[in-house]
Each structure stands twice: as structure tokens, then as C-alpha cells.
Amino acid sequence: MTSPFGIGLVGIQPGRSWGHLAHVPAIAALPDTFRLIGVANTSLESATAAVEAIGVGRPFADVDALVEAADVDIVTVCVKVPHHMEVVRKAIAAGKHVYCEWPIGNGLAEAREMAALAQDRGVLAVAGTQARMAPAFRYLRDLVADGYVGDVLSATLVGSGMSWGGGTEIPNAYTLDVRNGAHMLTIPFGHTLSAVADVLGPVASVSALVKTMRPQVTVAETGALLPMTSPDQVLVAAELESGAPLSIHYRGGMPRGTGLLLEINGTEGDLQVTAIGGHAQFLELAISGGQGEQATITPMPIPPSYRATLGLDSYAQNVGQLYQAMASDLHNGTRSAPTFAEAVRTHQLIAAIEKASSSGRRVAVADV
Secondary structure (H helix, E strand, O other): OOOOEEEEEEOOOOOOOHHHHHHHHHHHOOOOOEEEEEEEOOOHHHHHHHHHHHOOOEEEOOHHHHHHOOOOOEEEEOOOHHHHHHHHHHHHHOOOEEEEEOOOOOOHHHHHHHHHHHHHHOOOEEEEOHHHHOHHHHHHHHHHHOOOOOOEEEEEEEEEOOOOOOEEOHHHHHHHOHHHOOOOOOOHHHHHHHHHHHHHOOEEEEEEEEEOOOOEEEEOOOOOEEEOOOOOEEEEEEEEOOOOEEEEEEEOOOOOOOOEEEEEEEOOEEEEEEEOOOOOOOOOOEEEEEEOOOOOOEEOOOOHHHOOOOOOOHHHHHHHHHHHHHHHHHHHOOOOOOEHHHHHHHHHHHHHHHHHHHHOOOEEHHHO
């Protein structure tokens, strides 16, 4: 297969969807590598409106027509989480490579099934855990691996969900229902923990408390009250496979104080990552550190070598770098982009946290 790879996008809502805000500009920034073939939505009319808005590609009547198109090499799945499984199944059955937004499935069972389907069909299935591609996290991973902090003694993560506070907007109301699989534990928490695992290694076991403290939230457009069953408080006492403890607290709503704080304490130094919110997958991240005789931490600018030169905003830059990694893997047979198999491990961690909270017992991630 040679470049440019043809991409078919599933789930584009002009002006507001993640597919439009992140994927369309990321693909456009890589014209020698990718070509946007077209869009499939819930109807031909919707797909036509999306194509007219983005100014490229052709509309498809439905997902079946898109996955069967000869010039589509990769199917990018940007629909709501409950519909991921259906689209991914069709794409893999048609022999297409897949880029599916995170979480890849509505729960661990779906994620495992999709990973098995991709392996059996021999296609590259990439998970959109793009926080792992963020310049700050790639730099942080190298700092820790090169011994900046020495041996890791402990780590602490605090994050704000930004959503799942006292209010919601109509397009995001489906995230209030935990059964839809798109909530604080799966989205900002899952994105961030997938990147933290690259730096500190996998989580071995967890104790947890997952709660919904706001049973109702207000719809911004109408003032109506809607029930919320998705969690707005997630507290985890984890042990990494290295043996080091990891403390985590994610809380719903917009922060007045800490948006995101990751602290790594080691025998030789300390590192800190901060952002305005807990969504490490699209927010700008800053690193500070101190070691040896330093009494305090100081800002550590991220070297230019870690930053892409695609000219993209924070929404699209990490997605663009993930697409670049995917293209390299398709050309060279490497595995630099996060795969469905790796995404299953993050789904497994989330399932372990849910089990630990419901049972009141410590749970080994490998046993879930």
C-alpha cells in the first residue's frame, strides 16, 4: 500500500463534533500521507451537509457504502461510543484499517471483541488515545526513563472532568447516562491514564470509590433537569507494577483551582505536569521539575524535537501525530501508534476500578 492513504470518516457534525474539530484539520495537514475520501453519517442528507461544510470528499449513503469503497483504506470512527462496535465490525469485515476514537468500546467486553476481530482479520486497528502522542507526555516518558527522578517512589494525579458538573449542553447530554460508556471515568480519566502508563508503567491493582454526587444536572439551552448516573467523583489508590503507589482523584465540573496535576516523586528528583483541565488528550500541558540540590521545581520547556510542525491547534495536534504514527506503521510494519490491544488494557483498568468500587475490595487488574 502506498500513500496517500484514503480515509473515510464516520460521524462528522459540522462545527462541533470531535471529528470536525480534530480529525478533519489533522488529515488536511498531512496531504502527502492521507486523502479524505468522504463522510458517512446517519443519513445521506447529513453526510452531504458535512461534506459541504468541510469542503472535501464525497458523501456516502451509509456506513456500508463507505466501507465498501475501493479508495477507502482507513475508516475513522468518530460516532458516539454506543455505536463504535457496529461501525468497527463493518470496517474490519471489509478488510479496512481502523482508527477508532477512545473509548473504543462500550465496556471491556466490546473492546476485547473488537481487538480480536482486528487480529483475526490482520488489519491495523488504532485507538484514539492521543494523549500518548502529546509532546509533554513523550518528553516526560524520556525524562523518567533517563533517570531524571531516579527510582519512582510515588505519583499523584488530580484532574477535573470539566463536564459532569452542575450543567450540560444538549449535544453532550448522552454522557450523563453511565450505560452509554462515555463518562468521566472512560473519557478524560481513560485518556490520561493511557499516557501515564507510558511514563510509569501499568497499574497492577486498585482500591477505588466511584460515586455520583450530582444526581441531576441542568440543561443549558432549556433549563430542564436531567438525571445523571455517570460518576462525578473517582478516587483510586493504585499500585503500579513497579511497586510504587499512585493516588488518583478525578472530579466533575470546571475547576476553580487545579485542572490537572500529575506529580512524580523519585529518589533523585520530582516532576510535575499541569493543565487547565483533566483532558490531557487535547489541552496544552506544561512540565516543571527539580532534582539534586534544587529546593523547588522550575518550568522545563518542551524541546522543539517533541513538537510536531503541522501548524495545528491543541485539539488537532495530537491527533495529527497519531495519524503520522499510523502511516509509519502501515508502511514499515512497526507498532508506534496505540492499538486496540493496548486500549483493552486501559479498558481493563477501568473495569477493575468499577469492580473495586462496587465490591469494596482491592482488585488486581490482571484478574478482570
